[in-house]
Amino acid sequence: MQKIDKKTADAYFRTRTTLIIIYLAIGFCVSYGVVLFAEPLSSITFLNMPLHYYMGAQGAVLTFIFLLFVNAIVSDFVDKKFGLLDLDKEDKEENVVNK
Amino acid sequence: MDTQFLVSLTLIVATFGLYIGIAIFNTAKKTSDFYVADRGVPPVFNGMAIGADWMSAASFIGMAGTVMLLGYDGLAYIMGWTGGYLLLTFLLAPQLRKYGRYTVPEFIGDRYKNDTARLIAAVATIIISFTYSVGQLSGSGVVIGRLLEVNTAIGTLIGVVLIAFYSALGGMKGITWTQVAQYVVLITAYVIPVIFMAMQLTSSPLPWLSYGEVVSEFSALDQELGISEYLVPFTEGSKWQFIALMFTLMAGTAGLPHVITRFFTVATMKAARWSGAWALVFIGILYLSAPAYAAFSRFILMTQVAGSQINNLPAWTQSWVDTGELSVADSNGDGTLQWSELVISGDIVVMATPEIANLGIFVIGLMAAGAMAAALSTAGGLMITISAALSHDIYYRSINPHATDRKRLAVGRWSIVIATVVAGLIALNPPGAITQIVAWAFALASGTFFPALVLGVWWRRANGPGVVAGLLVGLTVTLSYIFLAKFGGVTVLGIIDTGAGIFGAAAGFLANIVVSLMTKPPTQQTIDEVTDLRYPEQLKYENGEVWVNKKAE
Numbered sequence: 001m002q003k004i005d006k007k008t009a010d011a012y013f014r015t016r017t018t019l020i021i022i023y024l025a026i027g028f029c030v031s032y033g034v035v036l037f038a039e040p041l042s043s044i045t046f047l048n049m050p051l052h053y054y055m056g057a058q059g060a061v062l063t064f065i066f067l068l069f070v071n072a073i074v075s076d077f078v079d080k081k082f083g084l085l086d087l088d089k090e091d092k093e094e095n096v097v098n099k
Numbered sequence: 100m101d102t103q104f105l106v107s108l109t110l111i112v113a114t115f116g117l118y119i120g121i122a123i124f125n126t127a128k129k130t131s132d133f134y135v136a137d138r139g140v141p142p143v144f145n146g147m148a149i150g151a152d153w154m155s156a157a158s159f160i161g162m163a164g165t166v167m168l169l170g171y172d173g174l175a176y177i178m179g180w181t182g183g184y185l186l187l188t189f190l191l192a193p194q195l196r197k198y199g200r201y202t203v204p205e206f207i208g209d210r211y212k213n214d215t216a217r218l219i220a221a222v223a224t225i226i227i228s229f230t231y232s233v234g235q236l237s238g239s240g241v242v243i244g245r246l247l248e249v250n251t252a253i254g255t256l257i258g259v260v261l262i263a264f265y266s267a268l269g270g271m272k273g274i275t276w277t278q279v280a281q282y283v284v285l286i287t288a289y290v291i292p293v294i295f296m297a298m299q300l301t302s303s304p305l306p307w308l309s310y311g312e313v314v315s316e317f318s319a320l321d322q323e324l325g326i327s328e329y330l331v332p333f334t335e336g337s338k339w340q341f342i343a344l345m346f347t348l349m350a351g352t353a354g355l356p357h358v359i360t361r362f363f364t365v366a367t368m369k370a371a372r373w374s375g376a377w378a379l380v381f382i383g384i385l386y387l388s389a390p391a392y393a394a395f396s397r398f399i400l401m402t403q404v405a406g407s408q409i410n411n412l413p414a415w416t417q418s419w420v421d422t423g424e425l426s427v428a429d430s431n432g433d434g435t436l437q438w439s440e441l442v443i444s445g446d447i448v449v450m451a452t453p454e455i456a457n458l459g460i461f462v463i464g465l466m467a468a469g470a471m472a473a474a475l476s477t478a479g480g481l482m483i484t485i486s487a488a489l490s491h492d493i494y495y496r497s498i499n500p501h502a503t504d505r506k507r508l509a510v511g512r513w514s515i516v517i518a519t520v521v522a523g524l525i526a527l528n529p530p531g532a533i534t535q536i537v538a539w540a541f542a543l544a545s546g547t548f549f550p551a552l553v554l555g556v557w558w559r560r561a562n563g564p565g566v567v568a569g570l571l572v573g574l575t576v577t578l579s580y581i582f583l584a585k586f587g588g589v590t591v592l593g594i595i596d597t598g599a600g601i602f603g604a605a606a607g608f609l610a611n612i613v614v615s616l617m618t619k620p621p622t623q624q625t626i627d628e629v630t631d632l633r634y635p636e637q638l639k640y641e642n643g644e645v646w647v648n649k650k651a652e
Contacts, residue, residue: 006643009638013634031178031182048312052171072376079635
């Protein structure tokens with residue numbers, strides 16, 4: 001086994017945690033945020049629906065899906081930046097799921 | 100009736116045959132090709148399998164009806180059940196995957212080094228999965244009742260026999276491809292009718308973009324009639340109830356044992372992230388369609404059923420009146436059915452849609468097959484989770500550690516049969532609508548597992564006594580609040596029984612933190628194990644140093 005500088009590993013953890021906090025904050029705003037301000041937002045119309053209704057029925061869900069994909073893509077990028085993908089290059093199976 | 104019955108039954112039997120066929124084919128392949136069989140499936144398909152596991156009879160049958168009856172307030176379910184995947188994928192799934200256990204009680208017992216915690220977690224798993232399966236069985240009762248044109252209670256009994264048989268066959272759950280097939284059947288069945296409705300009512304094949312037109316039309320009608328308006332927020336409950344319910348469903352999703360188990364079977368943390376993302380795409384298709392269903396059904400009920408002569412109602416209404424799920428009574432005796440004289444159970448909205456829109460017998464049959472796929476895939480997963488908790492976490496690890504494999508399997512099988520039958524008896528006279536019963540299961544999960552898992556992964560100082568206190572306090576607070584709000588009439592800020600999880604989770608976190616800080620910190624070994632969860636599986640943390648771990652799997 002080869003050793004890695006703990007500082008590098010901790011930088012990895014910090015980057016990932018910061019990103020997750022950002023994603024959760026956005027997710028929180030489009031769901032709880034919209035509910036808290038439902039009454040003022042209802043005067044805006046989007047796709048024939050008041051904005052608060054649109055966000056509940058579609059907007060929030062689409063944002064959640066978007067955030068999950070951003071997380072998956074960015075995390076792969078972060079893994080690469082920290083040189084983690086090279087570590088298991090020979091392991092072609094890393095992208096599949098065991099069943 | 101006869102043709103319809105035959106078509107529906109044929110479709111259900113054919114899809115059953117498909118699931119069993121795929122299961123047998125995969126087993127056969129595994130034995131003949133043992134060494135490469137375990138190479139796995141891509142995250143896209145794992146996402147579909149998670150979708151089938153997740154989308155239950157409550158989602159398939161009940162969701163749209165709940166939105167239709169509650170209007171804006173029903174959207175708490177849509178956001179809650181999808182938002183849970185953010186918490187699960189960001190906060191728990193990859194780390195739980197790295198820790199590498201097979202059941203949630205096992206993780207809790209090993210992470211906190213506490214046997215009592217494992218036992219409590221196993222009991223909580225059983226209570227939660229059991230409550231959830233009551234919702235599944237009462238859902239399959241609606242489907243079978245309609246199909247055979249019998250009362251919903253008899254339909255439920257038939258469902259019990261089917262599900263007990265299906266789950267006790269065993270092994271089904273483990274086979275991803277069977278669930279992929281179930282997902283395809285259920286989503287096709289769900290989306291086709293709503294697309295046809297959109298074409299009939301809005302002349303657009305994309306209901307997701309066009310149902311707004313219908314919504315704005317009947318909102319005008321709402322105002323004319325002076326009835327509770329669909330789009331106006333918080334007509335059915337307070338704003339705090341909306342937020343509490345949404346939180347309960349999100350945290351509950353992240354803490355549901357049968358959902359988390361799905362992420363234990365992915366190969367890597369990276370695969371866990373991608374599977375979570377794909378899962379929400381496939382789940383999202385259903386949840387984005389449900390408000391469209393709700394809008395179209397409400398529009399038809401308001402414009403075509405309400406206001407017509409009581410002797411001249413559309414033909415489809417009669418068969419639903421027979422099942423006891425729809426009631427039309429001309430109570431003021433003027434010969435016309437008013438909107439207020441129409442009592443509709445939310446549980447029939449989706450199932451009645453193909454008849455309402457006159458889509459023909461094939462689509463009605465497809466719908467029945469889809470609903471059965473949803474109920475079966477989830478009930479199967481729930482029953483296996485219950486039997487794992489009983490036979491592995493309780494019987495094997497606490498009662499009889501010397502039990503043979505055969506004996507454990509027998510305990511597991513019998514627990515499935517008994518759990519299904521008892522759940523079925525309760526489902527005969529369900530204590531609430533499907534969506535509501537399911538919401539209680541989520542309240543319990545968010546009061547017990549959510550705090551225990553989040554603190555277990557993210558707070559190294561959390562210890563055994565802390566988690567025992569957290570689980571017990573969370574469970575007690577959630578259960579007491581459900582009973583007080585439902586039967587005692589006591590509520591805080593207008594939050595009713597379905598929002599109980601927010602109090603349970605708060606109490607669970609608090610009790611875990613306070614008791615952990617008052618007692619001895621966990622051993623260095625435990626702290627190291629939890630620190631290790633910060634890094635991807637290619638790295639291993641040991642004694643303050645980080646090593647490259649060649650054997651990542």
